[in-house]
Amino acid sequence: MAERALPTVFELTPLNPVYRADPHVLLDDLRARCPVHRDEASGSVVVTRYADVRGMVSDRTLWRDPIRADGKSFLSRSLVGADADPDNRGETTSILLLDDPDHARIRQPLTQALYARVAKFRPEVERIVDEALDRIVPGKPFDLMSAFCVPIPIDVIASILGVDHDRLAEFRVWSEDVIQNLNPFRNEEQTARMEASSAALTEYWTQTIAARKAAPRDDLISDMTRLQAQGAPISDIELRINLGALLVGGNLTTTDLIGNAVRLLLTHPGELAKLRADPGLVSAVVEETLRYEPPVDITGRVASREMEVGGCPVATAESFMFSLRAANRDPEAFEDPHRFDVARKHKPHVAFGGGAHICIGAPLARLEAQVALVRLFDRFPNLRLADPAAEPVWRTLPFFRGLERLEVVA
Template sequence: MADDASQTPAAAPAQPPVLALTPLNPQFREDPYSMLAALREQCPVMRDEGAGVFFVSKHEDVRAILTDLTLWRDPNRAEEAAVLTRRILEEPEGARPGGSRNPSILLQDDPDHARVRNPLAQALYKRAAKIKPEVERIADAALDAVAAKGTFDLMADYALPIPIDVIAAILGVSKDRLAEFRDWSEGVIQGLNPLRTPEQTEHMLRAGDALREHMEQMLADRRANPQDDLVSDMVQIQAAGADLTDDDLVTNLNALLVAGNLTTTDLIGNAVRLFLTHPQELAKLHADPSLIAAAVEETLRYEPPVDITGRIASREMEVRGCPVHTTQSLLLSLRGANRDPEVFEEPDRFDITRRKSPHVAFGGGAHICIGAPLARIEAQVALGRLFARFPNLRLADPAAPPVWRTLPFFRGLERLDVSV
């Protein structure tokens, strides 16, 4: 919708439906940025009546909505017309993060959101602050495994196992259960796939049940025999009087697995591909390895793993002159905001020495990604170790087009064949 406050959604120019702004659309999958740039310029607040959402793509608007603590996240509070937002309520048990019957903090509002998130975040951040040596060990082990191959799929052999093994270490999953844990992780992620096959749905439900049972057993074990891990931290916080149920713990500890693994895998994969297709930036990193933190931030801005997040209007409001009524749903384009030329100079240039990068790849406000500090550490270690070990790493077939996944609202590679 244009800036003219007198315009109504019906008067807006014809625009693509929201589902066309996902990897389900081959045009968007190949180049989302051209479509988002046109939308950001012509219709920065677009109403999709079929999906029942407003699609917001300018950085200023996205950040303002993200940091508005009065807005809602719980899809139960959305109007009946917000079919895309409310679709999650229709998913079977096991499709929600961790196979839960109840929502995680991803979809909760205060007071429940703060009640659960605050103690979990405090414990997780303490764990993340001292996890770097373990991440380095995990990354080095993955590199040892591929060193003799010469050519390998970076996604399956490196980007995928690192986040799963790291969160397993943080939670305290025993090493002899890692293979099962990886299988469950890959199964429950299918809850994010609306086009999953019957076999994938069966895997998702089976994995959700198994993961939940395993976490319940871990809670019982850690109450009897505390260990140096996040599960022990949380049962001790609970025992000290925190208002946390066992379902709160199971749901949200498992949600860390689901929400963090796919996105961190894609962050690592997207970053490697960017460096291999932008050799001048890789040369900068080789010359000054201290740029690794800035390199991760630029990857998050330039090619973030997550397309969108959402909020629900808790009051009558306007966005860029467009009226939004109470209970209407807002879909925020993190990807579109991160390439806004009003905020980022030459936004379509990948530059790891960029000075200003107020990206919104992790969302913002009260719901900013709880795993952001951990994801940054994992990506920095994974990239730094990879390029130090294989300084001549290259694409196995530079002429081959990238094969992006079709999972809606996420951007990551199916595979990335590289040679050392």
């Protein structure tokens, strides 16, 4: 009898109903049978084992920029825009996909300014969360995603950046559209919306950066224009691209993190009881959510040399696809990995990637999720699912995992 074919990368997305319902049905089988294999359909070497993934995302000798991938690397090459300039990548893509020296040149001052803001932002996050809670009417079923999980991250990142709060609805739409840039399976309609929203964001950032240079405010945009004036080697185009990436990345995945955490706590009452008894456990709750149900499925690298990974030979310029989700449930790394356990003995997950490219927004995402969870269950101690038997409604955006809706009663 012929051995079952390994699932292709295209089957490892929520566009596949089996994967959408439970990714680990496929990922566990793939990791057990062939933890490193070449997926011809996508032109990627797929890596699913924790030790391999953690080691390789932390390997600073590997390339990140998909423009370096060979012509067979369909998945990676799909991230290279039509305007890509191999000699000036900083002005055609964000730090998410840049290699050094451009990556370090842009990321260092951006990290400096962002982390200084995050360090003093807890009171503002608490205010934003409380305002969202004030709008909830107890006693009636409602969608927690639209009422709570969606508005908080966009409000927070907008406040840090200094964008216009009367345009938050537009920013959310723009973010949803622009993130389709990371969807290699987008259709013509999604592409058209992506291009229109990208143009709208470009116009907004161009005008806003110019305005802050003329009249600085107490916000991250002004921080960055001051650093520019002090000699930080970042062009206006690079600043615009990376502020846009912060806006997009700073709200969609954090929305999913908060939604996933609430659902897990409501479906695991024993774990929720631990949090209620000791709110100081909230950091552990967030980390276990990131391990158990991370918002992002994958990250990638490009081989900078000939190498061998898990017995699989890899040529220079071949593309890697690392399954963060599979690695975070690897039984060789985590005891009983399919158990949601907020008291789990700490072991680093890979939900935020690693190495030079570890998620720049990780401290802010953690802060928002921690504040949101503690204050939500403090305000509504009897919060419950409206229909405990209802199947979760997951979004179908490839390589991300978050809920479309989460119907609850407060």
